Amino acid sequence: MADGSATLKTATGAGGVAAERLRSFIERVERLEEEKAAIAGDIKEVYAEAKGEGYDTKILRQVIRLRKMDRAERQEQEALLELYLSALGEA
Structure with missing residues (x-):
């Protein structure tokens, strides 16, 4: 497999600890990206509110x-x- 999953399976068996650790990293980054998008939306709203008040x-x-x-x-x-x-x- 050219996608790198063969290396993980070879190193730890059929999807063992390394694959779970990788999945954990990816899921954490995905959650943080969602939070970042929500915060960016909040910041945009604050700027819109300030603009509405003439700033x-x-x-x-x-x-x-x-x-x-x-x-x-x-x-x-x-x-x-x-x-x-x-x-x-x-x-």
Whole structure:
């Protein structure tokens, strides 16, 4: 068998421990993927609610991205942005 199942059967008998362990990993990942999709839907709803109240969701996303950064990293990026804009005559 070219799909890899022959290797599992050879290593552990006819679908023994290795196959069950593999199935366990796959099922766990599938559950987590379902949870991730549900959370993504929840996040989308929060952004829609914020937009409905007049907030700019593009800016909200940027604020969230910046808050994830270390303060020094954020300051470095802001300094580089200012430098680049100044070099272009935009600042």
